[in-house]
Amino acid sequence: MVGVMGVLDRFRLDGRTVVITGGSRGLGRAMAQGLAEAGADLILIGREGDALETAREELTALGRWVAVVPGDVSTPAGAGAACQQVLNLNRPVDVLVNNVGGRRVDLPTELMPVEQWQQLIDLNLTSALVCCQQLCTGMLARGRGSVINVTSIAGPWVSIPGIGGRHYETAKAALTGLTRALAADWAPRGVRVNAIAPGGFLTDPNRRWFTEKPDFQRAFEGRIPMARLGEPTELAPTAVFLASDASSYITGSTVIVDGGYTLW
Numbered sequence: 001m002v003g004v005m006g007v008l009d010r011f012r013l014d015g016r017t018v019v020i021t022g023g024s025r026g027l028g029r030a031m032a033q034g035l036a037e038a039g040a041d042l043i044l045i046g047r048e049g050d051a052l053e054t055a056r057e058e059l060t061a062l063g064r065w066v067a068v069v070p071g072d073v074s075t076p077a078g079a080g081a082a083c084q085q086v087l088n089l090n091r092p093v094d095v096l097v098n099n100v101g102g103r104r105v106d107l108p109t110e111l112m113p114v115e116q117w118q119q120l121i122d123l124n125l126t127s128a129l130v131c132c133q134q135l136c137t138g139m140l141a142r143g144r145g146s147v148i149n150v151t152s153i154a155g156p157w158v159s160i161p162g163i164g165g166r167h168y169e170t171a172k173a174a175l176t177g178l179t180r181a182l183a184a185d186w187a188p189r190g191v192r193v194n195a196i197a198p199g200g201f202l203t204d205p206n207r208r209w210f211t212e213k214p215d216f217q218r219a220f221e222g223r224i225p226m227a228r229l230g231e232p233t234e235l236a237p238t239a240v241f242l243a244s245d246a247s248s249y250i251t252g253s254t255v256i257v258d259g260g261y262t263l264w
């Protein structure tokens with residue numbers, strides 16, 4: 001059946017360029033792997049040069065074009081500067097994965113200095129806004145593109161017990177709102193905007209929380225119907241799906257990948 005596109009072909013990303021904020025480690029690195037295996041070229045943003053370089057070498061070995069952009073997107077100015085470096089590469093961006101974020105501090109809300117709250121909102125929410133503003137103009141002009149915001153089950157669906165820092169739930173809920181509103185605005189212009197909401201995955205920040213709070217780990221795992229944390233590789237197929245034409249009629253959605261955490 002030469003010339004007929006099969007269903008698996010719709011997941012291919014050959015010739016597409018994907019920007020991933022925080023693509024050097026953790027879930028971003030795992031998504032980068034999946035997207036590259038599906039054919040995508042990559043631009044990875046991160047703070048630490050060595051981690052970026054290691055990721056670049058490993059992903060280039062898959063036969064893809066990979067560029068790295070050292071930058072800190074936690075402030076609006078830093079996010080803007082990183083985006084400018086991406087634009088300086090002169091390569092049309094087809095897919096943007098806004099992955100940088102994190103809880104970072106475990107503080108009761110009543111004790112959190114407002115300045116720190118604002119910094120963490122910038123990290124988790126404003127960084128995604130700035131990247132959308134700067135990196136999606138080309139998509140809008142060409143009438144084609146896909147944005148994936150990495151949110152969390154924390155915020156839109158649940159508050160995580162046993163750990164403070166409600167800036168995280170707040171920002172992730174707001175990022176879900178931004179996802180849906182932008183999806184509506186940009187649908188007529190050919191750009192889809194979706195979110196992935198991970199549950200608990202064994203990445204460095206969670207290893208740190210679990211080391212500091214072993215009871216928190218036991219309690220967290222006890223709430224997962226599948227009774228285990230996720231492997232970062234288990235997030236990658238969802239990123240490929242939302243980045244590719246396989247999800248061509250899906251916008252404003254969130255795919256929850258949580259082993260069932262939010263079911264109970």
Ligand SMILES: NC(=O)c1ccc[n+]([C@@H]2O[C@H](COP(=O)([O-])OP(=O)(O)OC[C@H]3O[C@@H](n4cnc5c(N)ncnc54)[C@H](OP(=O)(O)O)[C@@H]3O)[C@@H](O)[C@H]2O)c1
Pocket residue numbers: 021022023024025026027028029045046047048049051071072073074099100101102103150151152153197198199200201202203204205206
């Ligand atoms: N892990 C989970 O279980 C889980 C659950 C729900 C949601 N999430 C969300 O998934 C996303 C990724 O989490 P993760 O656990 O994979 O985090 P991670 O292991 O800390 O990885 C973060 C990645 O982002 C980069 N990064 C961190 N801060 C940055 C900054 N300010 N500017 C540029 N790059 C930065 C890191 O590299 P450098 O440190 O070198 O910059 C690394 O490449 C976050 O939005 C998080 O909220 C994670």
